[in-house]
Amino acid sequence: MIRHLFRLIWNKKKAHALLMVEIWASFLVLFGLGSMIVFNVSNYVEPLGFSYERVWAVDFNNNQDTTAMQDKVNTILQRLKAYPEVESVSRMSSNYPFSTNTMNNGVDYKKRHVMSHFYTTDADFAQTLDMPLVAGRWYGKGDLGGKYKPVVINRKTQEALFLDENPLGKVFGDFRVVGVIDNFKAKGEFMTNAPAVFEMIEAKNTWDKIYLVKTKPGTDAMFEAKLVKEMSTMLVGWNVEVNPLVDSRKNQHNLTLVPVIIFLIICFFLLINVALGLFGVLNLSIAKRRSEIGLRRAIGATARQVSWQFVAEIWVLATFSLLFGLLFAVQFPIMHVFDLASGVYIGAIALAVAIIYGLVTLCALFPSRQAATIHPAVALHEE
Amino acid sequence: MLTNYIKIAWKVLLRHPFYTFITLFGISLTLTVLMVLTSFIDHIIGSHYPETNRDRSLYIEKMALRDSSRTSQNTGPMSFKFLTQYAKSLKTPEKVTITSFFRTSNAYAGSQKIKLNTKYTDAAFWEVMNFTFLEGKPYNDQNIRNGELVAVITDDFRRQYFSDLSEPVVGKDIEVESVHYKVIGVVKGSPPTRFFSYADIYFPYTVPKSNYEQDDIMGGYVAVILAKKASDRKAIQDEFQDKIRRIPLPGNRNGFKYAMLEVGCAPYLESVLSIFMEGGPQVKVIFYSVIAFLMLMLMGLPAINLVNVNVSRIMERSSEIGIRKAFGAPIRTLLMQFIVENIFITFIGGSIALLLTLITIYFINNSGWIAYADLTINLNVFLVSIGVCLIFGLLSGVAPALRMSKLSIVEALKS
Numbered sequence: 001m002i003r004h005l006f007r008l009i010w011n012k013k014k015a016h017a018l019l020m021v022e023i024w025a026s027f028l029v030l031f032g033l034g035s036m037i038v039f040n041v042s043n044y045v046e047p048l049g050f051s052y053e054r055v056w057a058v059d060f061n062n063n064q065d066t067t068a069m070q071d072k073v074n075t076i077l078q079r080l081k082a083y084p085e086v087e088s089v090s091r092m093s094s095n096y097p098f099s100t101n102t103m104n105n106g107v108d109y110k111k112r113h114v115m116s117h118f119y120t121t122d123a124d125f126a127q128t129l130d131m132p133l134v135a136g137r138w139y140g141k142g143d144l145g146g147k148y149k150p151v152v153i154n155r156k157t158q159e160a161l162f163l164d165e166n167p168l169g170k171v172f173g174d175f176r177v178v179g180v181i182d183n184f185k186a187k188g189e190f191m192t193n194a195p196a197v198f199e200m201i202e203a204k205n206t207w208d209k210i211y212l213v214k215t216k217p218g219t220d221a222m223f224e225a226k227l228v229k230e231m232s233t234m235l236v237g238w239n240v241e242v243n244p245l246v247d248s249r250k251n252q253h254n255l256t257l258v259p260v261i262i263f264l265i266i267c268f269f270l271l272i273n274v275a276l277g278l279f280g281v282l283n284l285s286i287a288k289r290r291s292e293i294g295l296r297r298a299i300g301a302t303a304r305q306v307s308w309q310f311v312a313e314i315w316v317l318a319t320f321s322l323l324f325g326l327l328f329a330v331q332f333p334i335m336h337v338f339d340l341a342s343g344v345y346i347g348a349i350a351l352a353v354a355i356i357y358g359l360v361t362l363c364a365l366f367p368s369r370q371a372a373t374i375h376p377a378v379a380l381h382e383e
Numbered sequence: 384m385l386t387n388y389i390k391i392a393w394k395v396l397l398r399h400p401f402y403t404f405i406t407l408f409g410i411s412l413t414l415t416v417l418m419v420l421t422s423f424i425d426h427i428i429g430s431h432y433p434e435t436n437r438d439r440s441l442y443i444e445k446m447a448l449r450d451s452s453r454t455s456q457n458t459g460p461m462s463f464k465f466l467t468q469y470a471k472s473l474k475t476p477e478k479v480t481i482t483s484f485f486r487t488s489n490a491y492a493g494s495q496k497i498k499l500n501t502k503y504t505d506a507a508f509w510e511v512m513n514f515t516f517l518e519g520k521p522y523n524d525q526n527i528r529n530g531e532l533v534a535v536i537t538d539d540f541r542r543q544y545f546s547d548l549s550e551p552v553v554g555k556d557i558e559v560e561s562v563h564y565k566v567i568g569v570v571k572g573s574p575p576t577r578f579f580s581y582a583d584i585y586f587p588y589t590v591p592k593s594n595y596e597q598d599d600i601m602g603g604y605v606a607v608i609l610a611k612k613a614s615d616r617k618a619i620q621d622e623f624q625d626k627i628r629r630i631p632l633p634g635n636r637n638g639f640k641y642a643m644l645e646v647g648c649a650p651y652l653e654s655v656l657s658i659f660m661e662g663g664p665q666v667k668v669i670f671y672s673v674i675a676f677l678m679l680m681l682m683g684l685p686a687i688n689l690v691n692v693n694v695s696r697i698m699e700r701s702s703e704i705g706i707r708k709a710f711g712a713p714i715r716t717l718l719m720q721f722i723v724e725n726i727f728i729t730f731i732g733g734s735i736a737l738l739l740t741l742i743t744i745y746f747i748n749n750s751g752w753i754a755y756a757d758l759t760i761n762l763n764v765f766l767v768s769i770g771v772c773l774i775f776g777l778l779s780g781v782a783p784a785l786r787m788s789k790l791s792i793v794e795a796l797k798s
Contacts, residue, residue: 022684221495
């Protein structure tokens with residue numbers, strides 16, 4: 001049967017070439033869309049690793065004021081903690097959760113190399129963001145001053161650097177690991193769960209002036225206004241800006257979602273277009289093959305067999321085009337284009353193949369039904 | 384003759400409404416996507432309010448410092464001091480303005496929080512940009528020299544900050560981060576896609592917290608140069624680069640020893656691309672090829688689809704072709720007829736697309752997705768669309784016409 005179908009398609013190869021190009025092109029578009037969707041969905045299902053709901057990032061900028069910076073930086077911390085509306089405060093570097101800043105550094109341990117996100121935070125960071133530790137503890141004031149700087153790493157860094165070893169107490173570069181956390185997806189749900197290293201903020205560091213303030217439930221913009229007013233009165237010439245993490249998260253989500261949604265809408269219309277076209281072409285080609293169908297019916301083929309033939313034909317055609325499309329698609333995981341995991345591309349290929357088969361089946365179903373209703377006597381009479 | 388072809392095409396269209404629908408759906412969808420896209424690109428890079436002088440402007444938006452081995456670099460906007468020394472002093476331009484780039488802040492009106500984009504500018508800013516003043520006037524050099532705490536705000540910010548909109552707000556007080564400013568003018572706002580002019584509130588650069596006194600070469604400021612005419616731009620670029628070349632190298636900035644100093648001074652499109660794309664020409668090539676491939680796919684797919692349907696349908700008309708051939712019509716005439724028919728159909732699709740584009744643009748402009756969005760179908764967008772229509776019509780018409788012209792008379796007349 002299959003060989004017969006191949007021969008039928010081969011005989012009409014010129015007429016089918018365009019159809020195949022069309023299916024091939026749709027496959028590539030779907031593959032692109034699929035990669036985007038699979039990548040984002042697989043990121044989304046990973047837990048975020050921290051909670052942000054009541055946390056504000058308060059950004060201080062000293063502008064031209066450079067006197068007694070260490071004192072001022074500490075005064076801000078004490079002042080913020082003193083508010084009754086505030087639960088806890090932590091100071092960190094400018095790549096705070098959902099911000100647009102990133103800081104990457106390579107770290108090495110026993111010839112294993114990994115690019116890691118670096119966050120400079122203080123002792124209260126885990127508490128402010130409700131981050132549970134998997135092993136060890138978060139660093140504290142007592143950890144500073146030793147030969148090595150205390151760091152907390154996430155599970156991704158642990159897996160990449162230490163494999164099965166117990167990471168606690170291990171030294172890499174001039175860092176010593178004191179604790180391990182699970183996930184930390186600082187750019188939001190759609191970020192890849194990347195390796196992260198948390199470094200403790202040192203006393204001489206006065207340039208990192210983001211304060212994460214966790215407020216008590218029910219705190220509103222009134223307190224925000226009061227906080228900004230009091231802070232900028234206290235620090236003359238400084239900028240004070242409050243960004244609730246909830247808002248920054250929305251921005252990060254839009255950055256990811258808007259392109260995906262636009263692409264999705266365009267692809268959806270393209271697919272409708274292709275489906276209608278396929279439907280039209282199949283309809284016409286079946287109308288042209290009435291005599292063949294009549295003959296088959298006359299020598300005993302059932303209606304089901306006839307309609308099955310047309311569906312199977314389009315499947316064979318789709319398979320040819322998909323094989324051709326796969327030649328292109330597999331280059332992506334092989335050549336590591338865009339640095340995505342191979343699993344994403346394989347998932348996208350599977351998704352695209354499934355949609356293409358579904359689409360061609362849907363388009364062939366109605367014309368093949370029509371074909372099956374052709375009465376042999378009528379069809380042969382026309383001939 | 385032409386009217387005859389068009390009449391035939393019209394009759395063919397009416398014969399099978401379903402196939403007509405497929406054809407028109409494909410054409411109008413593709414053209415809508417293209418038109419919205421061109422309109423969007425025009426919105427981003429064209430000369431529109433308030434940057435109507437963009438076609439004779441140059442933008443200095445980024446400085447790059449590199450060490451001698453090219454292993455590390457510092458890039459970013461420049462300091463006010465640097466731009467005053469090297470850009471403001473240029474002889475050839477008509478006007479040069481120095482303005483801060485991205486800065487955000489918050490204002491509070493009662494319990495309501497207003498997110499703000501702020502800009503610190505000089506007085507020339509109001510001459511380089513063509514803002515429409517709804518109330519009051521811009522600040523001038525006098526205001527700036529006196530260090531007056533004044534501000535120009537946008538109509539959008541006025542609506543959010545002042546509850547009573549019936550009376551003028553010029554002369555009223557606004558508070559941003561504990562500093563009180565007097566409103567001196569209200570302008571119609573600029574869309575956020577125009578980075579050099581967009582803000583909610585504009586301050587003279589001498590107000591507190593603007594960092595204009597910073598003694599450094601890099602900082603938070605950019606410059607826009609307005610040439611007397613577009614053709615002067617080359618001379619200005621040369622003059623500017625000549626000045627930059629005279630900066631002593633190597634230099635030291637906060638401990639970073641640099642051996643190379645580059646400052647871009649380019650027309651709008653180039654400078655905007657350099658803001659968003661770092662990492663050398665290779666990244667650009669990959670980026671552009673991916674975009675080109677995607678565009679080809681998005682436009683090619685409907686075209687192939689159309690060719691497919693047309694090729695299948697051409698046989699419907701074999702008797703007509705046979706008769707015309709039998710009476711001596713040359714292949715060229717028949718080819719012409721089918722191409723004219725296709726272009727006619729494409730233009731019908733094009734008109735539908737124009738309508739759909741107008742609707743889409745209306746929705747984009749009113750959705751608040753981009754504040755102050757002013758996407759339009761102007762002459763450029765329209766001409767590009769017509770061109771695309773023609774290409775599309777030819778593309779989908781030639782293959783079926785060729786197929787048909789090969790048909791032998793006997794074959795055609797048999798049916």
